[in-house]
Amino acid sequence: MPIRAVLFDIDGTLVDSNEQHVNAWAFAFRDEGHPQERDDIRAQIGKGGDLLVPALLPTASEDVRQRIADAQGAHFKTIYLDQIRPFADAAALVRHVHHSGRKVVLASSAKQEELDHYIELLELDGIIDATSSIDDVETSKPEPDIFAVALEKVSVAADDAIVIGDTIYDVAAALRAGIVTIGVTSGPFDERQLRDAGAIAVYRDVAALLAHFDRSPLGGPPVVADGHEAALRADDLAEPRPGDDAEIMSETPIPPPPLSEEEELSAEAAPELRVP
Known part of the structure; x- marks a missing residue:
């Protein structure tokens, strides 16, 4: 679906x-x-x-x-x-989701007062369908309560929703609620940590996600979650195209070029300069 x-x-x-x-x-x-x-x-x-x-x-x-x-x-x-200032293209991404016909929910461990401030800061009046905050629940993330309340407020089933977040606690809370997550590395956790937590895709930030919206889980096939792990229903995420500079982050480091014979001899002659 x-x-x-x-x-x-x-x-x-x-x-x-x-x-x-x-x-x-x-x-x-x-x-x-x-x-x-x-x-x-x-x-x-x-x-x-x-x-x-x-x-x-x-x-x-x-x-x-x-x-x-x-x-x-x-x-x-x-x-x-x-x-506090918005990240680049944050409001534009939220508006794009809204115009794509999806319900838009802000779901945060913050207080409702802060959510209201950010809605005004992002100029999203009339775009947000619902909010859920710590004021709505007894326990914050990584417990699923905030996301469960969010789904209730918009009358959407867990497998018809997706979370966008920057922490492993967003991912854990979403999975416990039966929802999949797109991670962004604009917070304290890197790509590997977000993927290990269960994120189905990871982008550098919301601007990168917006730039590749149509080829992301938001614009591609539906996704499912079983509460423990998540996977794409159809083809995996597309590979970067030539010229892409803000795609899903690579997990494979590029190895350094091999030393030339002259450089190897120089290194052997000056071992104190070599970094262990």
């Missing part, structure tokens, strides 16, 4: 906000007396505070966890929210 709904994550997918969230979390943990490394926080980005804080402070009390989450929200709103 054709795709009838596209569920967009927002932070790190449509808007460039992940590092600002990392900074706000770093301030919040520090203020509570539990400083965390930014890399450790970054690895949890994509979860809501209900799951992010326990992942980093598993023995903290519920009161401490809530204070940290509240502080993060306050820091983000007062310091960073007005600095």
Whole structure:
């Protein structure tokens, strides 16, 4: 069956906000007396505070966890929210999905207040069919609740929908809801991590996905998910065409050219210059 709904994550997918969230979390943990490394926080980005804080402070009390989450929200709103900007072609991709006849849903672990701000920032009034946020559910991603509520709001079955997101938690939540995911590497996770999590395709960003919309899972054959793994129903994704510069990301590194005989002799004569 054709795709009838596209569920967009927002932070790190449509808007460039992940590092600002990392900074706000770093301030919040520090203020509570539990400083965390930014890399450790970054690895949890994509979860809501209900799951992010326990992942980093598993023995903290519920009161401490809530204070940290509240502080993060306050820091983000007062310091960073007005600095957030959309990724290139983010709004154009959402509009293109809308004009293709699909339902458009914003589904995020953020609060509804932030979603409303981003709809205005992206100038998507009248384009969005529904939203789902942490305010609609008890548990954030990677639990499936946010995506399950999104499907309910637009009355679309899981196998008629697709998610677009930037984190492994988007992919995990979607799979648990029975939905497949297109990943974008504009967030904290690379292509391999997104594919290993279960993404059926990975693009550099939403601009790359828009540039190749017709040859992507959005414009190609329908897709299915069984809750554990996902695959294209028909032919696999098309290979890049000559001149393409924003296609699905390659997983195979290009090997360096072999050394000439002269270069090999020079390297042997100067082993201290060789990089191990």
